[in-house]
Amino acid sequence: MELPRLQPLYEQYKDQGFEVIAIEAKRDTERATKFIEENGLTYTMLENAEDDAEIVGSIFKVRSFPSSFLIDRDGKVMYFHLGFEAGDEEHLEEEIKTLL
């Protein structure tokens, strides 16, 4: 996911009950924190755990990045996106609106 492109969506819809959780898979803390600050990202940013506790590959079986799941209010994963091309944020916005 092009994370900076999620920031405007987050700001626009958060008051209607939209959240973004981004998980950095490789635990590159220094680069991640720098990236977050440079891009003014204010949504939930988490770091993958280490070894046996890691969840990205083991639970979510994510091998290609970026990957994202759009989850409805009941916790059901309703949309999946592999990669994030220019213009994908429009599709994403439509999908978010169907679930809000």
Add this chain to the structure above:
Amino acid sequence: MFETAIDLEEWMVADEHSLAALEVATPEAYRADYPDREFSDEDLAERVQRRQATALAYDGWATYNMGDTELAFERFAAADDVGSVSYLGVPNTPLYTFWGRAALGEGDFDSAIEFLGAEAAFGNDGSGAEVYLREAYAAKNGDEEGFDELLWATRNELATTVDDFTLLDYEGNEISMANVRTGKVTLLAFWFPT
């Protein structure tokens, strides 16, 4: 043999892909592709399995386009048996797209809709599969009326309920997924800085 071929070019391209995937479906080849990374035996086995399943999926599609329908569907079933599904329960190979297209070619619209529907909703090639899903739907029903409702119903039927987890944010706080997302619409994005 060429007289019964359905599509020579699809056959040849799929055959190439199948051979290429099979060639690298070994632990040694996988490690060689990622020399700077370490994999546990279990993790490696799973990744190799995906390459095997990919090879079989392409092999099935090649076989179908060669004109041997019965063998093609056996290959698809074999690919399905090897496994390698995503978190959302859809193969992370082109299997469902190929299987669905072959079913469509045979006039089995219900099977086509089942495979292509799952791929369109949650597969790696969702938009690709959707094109063929529309075709299958229109072939079965006469037109595309109700197609959007079908896709929505498929999403609802096959949707996975997301697991809860707890991870640290960059201030050192433990954040529980359930706490953040309950009652909200949530985008869960996986990334790494490049």
